[in-house]
Amino acid sequence: MSELVLPENFETYPEARKKAFLTMKELKEQGRRIVGVFCTYTPWELIHAADAVAVVLCGIGDDNIPAAEVRLPKNLCPLIKASYGAAVTDKCPFFYFSDMVLAETTCDGKKKMYELMGELKHCHIMQLPPGKTGRGALDFWKQEVIGVKEDLEQFYGIEITEDKLRASIRLRNRERKAVLDFFEVAKLKPSPITGYEISTVISSNEFSPDLEDKIAFLEQRTKELKDLYERELKGKPSRPRILITGCPTTGIMDKIIKCIEELGADVVGFENCCGPREKKDPIDEAKDPITAISEKYLRVNCSVMSPNPGRLEALDVQIDEYQVDGVVEVLLQACHTFAIESDAVKTFVTTKKHIPYIAINTDYSPSDQAQIDTRLGAFIELL
Ligand code: BJ8
Structure with missing residues (x-):
């Protein structure tokens, strides 16, 4: 494995953030697979069954907003702006060291932001049905769950077995x-x-x-x-x-x-x-x-x-x-x-x-x- 490098500005980060970066780096050095997630809809079990660690990506921090507003509108949810801002500035240790991101089309702001995030690393976006009870909603969502399984298998070159x-x-x-x-x-x-x-x-x-x-x-x-x-x-x-x-x-x-x-x-x-x-x-x-x-x-x-x-x-x-x-x-x-x-x-x-x-x-x-x-x-x- 090639040597893992820390972000350029690492030395300027607050202690808690530095610690999180070092913890994640250690995890990667141990050869662990890491998948970044955002939302409660994320089927964590599939990530775990791929022998990967699911980490919740940063969606906080007022200091992450200005970098996001370069490409995102000011009048947008701060959670969405902070998520993108932390990722694009290498301030989120979990995004920085994750192999890929698993996210969902929840609100309009998030789903459009993920298009920008996808420019930074592989983002698998699950399409969420707009309602739980609509005709075909469960079948549609089940296909999306199968899609995640297939993408994880292909991405890591593994098989996620039923066991x-x-x-x-x-x-x-x-x-x-x-x-x-x-x-x-x-x-x-x-x-x-x-x-x-x-x-x-x-x-x-x-x-x-x-x-x-x-x-x-x-x-x-x-x-x-x-x-x-x-x-x-x-x-x-x-x-x-x-x-x-x-x-x-x-x-x-x-x-x-x-x-x-x-x-x-x-x-x-x-x-x-x-x-x-x-x-x-x-x-x-x-x-x-x-x-x-x-x-x-x-x-x-x-x-x-x-x-x-x-x-x-x-x-x-x-x-x-x-x-x-x-x-x-x-x-x-x-x-x-x-x-x-x-x-x-x-x-x-x-x-x-x-x-x-x-x-x-x-x-x-x-x-x-x-x-x-x-x-x-x-x-x-x-x-
Ligand atoms: S399951 S609450 S974690 S989508 S606050 S980004 S909805 S504009 S966060 Fe959420 Fe999943 Fe729902 Fe939970 Fe958009 Fe609203 Fe911002 Fe939100």
Whole structure:
């Protein structure tokens, strides 16, 4: 293998980014296959069955936006701009060292951005049907899943056997359960974990590529938190409990999640792709693997699907199970699908669940932080 080089600007990077680059470099030096992913629709089991490591690509960072705006419009979702900006400037260690990218045509902005990203490295783009229930939607999506399998096989010169797929489904279902149990610790009242810790752990790519290590870590942390609750917190008063919904919040963890907790409430749940959305829904291990994988991922409740009634059903359950006092909807700038759904979400939360709701429209820049603090502070006082 030819020697792996780090990006030109490596020495100027912050320590955390340097560390991630070195970890990924080591992985490549060990000869591991690496596939970059973005979205909850990604059929990870196929990547795992190809003996490849799936890494979540960076879609955060206000500093990644200017480079993206050279080719992308300013009035575009910051997640999309940051994803492209981090890739094109060699600031995302996961993109830099991935062999290929597996992405999906979710919203219009993302799918057009992937055309530009495809100029940088091989991007396999799965075509997502516009709805889950439309005639032929599942058959169409299943063909796309088969297309991924074939591309991985051709790209790496390997065969993804049925046995490998079945083993990978079983392992990922165990991982799902461990992640779900970790999320559900916050159902305890008062919650023994901050929403900020939940977000940090879940969005981390720092786990060992061995999923067994990740499962063990999560099981251990879940146990510690339950013990902490029994020992010190049970019976104590709880702060107001917030559920986050809307767009992914990894890029605004400090701006929104930390801010809510510093203002005196606990973020206990996430009804977005940073929460248990797909973890609650294991893959059927008894079925033909390709069919089971296709069915599972088509069930994801994302606003890019029309219609998307499953999202309100999930909100209904989560608000009750996590004993939620108020809902904060995060709408990233120019995200039309979540912005349009927010009207139905607000009506549902306030008139069916009878709890307060607030929508925060924002991007990755710090310029609106003071305004957000004021609005969230007033909202929390209401609870
Ligand atoms: S399954 S939520 S991870 S698409 S916020 S880029 S929709 S304009 S991120 Fe998402 Fe998959 Fe859906 Fe989840 Fe577009 Fe909206 Fe930006 Fe978005």
